[in-house]
C-alpha cells in the first residue's frame with residue numbers, strides 16, 4: 001500500500017477570534033501551546049512518515065506561536081519534504097514578522113498563504129480582524145523579500161457590501177501582485193458570533209453576481225480560475241490543495257485535523273483534553289462505493305479541468321458516461337457539463353451551480 005505523499009498540520013491557536021470563523025481554534029496561550037505541540041509531535045511520530053511532496057501548516061494561525069515554538073515545529077517536519085516539494089504556511093497579517101519569515105526561509109518554507117480577507121478597514125474591523133489594509137500591503141511587501149510564492153485570501157458577501165466595494169477589493173488585491181488568490185463567499189455557521197448576531201449570507205442571485213464579477217476581473221488580469229474559489233498566475237497552483245481536490249490521500253495531524261490514509265477518512269478530536277491525552281482520532285470511516293462516487297464528483301467538479309476519463313474508469317471500473325447514462329444529456333444540452341476527448345468538466349455556468357448538477361446526476 002502506497003503511503004500518502006502530503007501532510008497537513010493544524011495549529012489551533014489564534015491571537016484573536018474572528019466573528020465569522022468556524023475553524024477549530026483556541027486563543028493562544030503558552031500554557032496550552034507547549035503541551036499541544038508535544039502531543040502533535042507524538043502524533044506525527046506515530047505515522048512513521050518517510051517523505052512527502054507537500055506540507056501545509058494551517059489553522060488557526062500557525063504564526064501566532066512564539067518564535068521558539070514555531071522554529072521547533074518547522075524543524076520537526078522540514079526533513080519530510082522531498083527536494084522539489086511545496087511547503088506552505090498560513091499566516092495572519094498581525095503576526096507575520098521579519099523573525100517568522102527568517103525562520104520559515106531558513107527551514108525551506110516556499111509558499112505563504114496570508115489572510116488579508118478584505119481591503120476595507122471598516123469591514124476588517126466589523127469581522128473581527130486585527131489589521132488594516134495598509135498593514136496588509138506592508139506585510140505582503142515584506143514577505144516577498146523572503147518567499148516569492150504567495151497566496152492571499154479574500155472574502156466577499158459581507159452585509160452591506162456593494163458591487164463597488166467588491167470592485168475596489170479586487171483592484172486592491174490585484175495591486176498586491178501575488179501569484180495566487182483564494183476568494184470565498186462569507187458563510188455564516190452556527191457556532192460563530194456572526195450567527196448569534198443574526199448576520200445573513202448573501203442571497204444566491206447576489207452571490208452569483210459577485211462571483212461573476214470576480215471571475216471576469218481576475219481572468220482579465222491574467223489569473224486562471226483553476227478551482228471554484230482559487231486563482232493562479234504563472235501556473236502557481238496550490239499543489240497541496242490539489243491533493244484534496246484530486247481525492248488523493250494525505251496525513252492530517254493536529255487538533256481537529258482530518259486525514260485520508262489507506263482508504264479510510266478520519267477526523268481528529270476537537271477536545272484539547274483528549275488530544276493532550278494522545279487520543280487523537282475521533283471518527284474513522286471507510287466510504288462506500290456510492291459515497292466515494294459522490295465525493296469524487298464533489299471534489300473534481302470544483303476544478304476547471306474536471307477529471308480525466310481514464311482516472312474515473314480506473315477508480316470506478318466503468319466509464320462516466322455509462323454510470324450516468326440517461327442523466328447527462330440534458331446537462332450537456334444546457335451547456336453545464338462538457339464531455340471532452342480526455343476530460344469531463346463543468347462549464348462556467350455549471351460550476352456556478354455545481355451542487356445542482358451533482359444532485360441531478362446522483363438523484
Ligand code: SF4
Pocket residue numbers: 013014016017018021022023025059060061092115
Ligand atoms: S479566521 Fe483564522 S485568524 Fe480568525 S479566528 Fe479563524 S482561524 Fe483564527
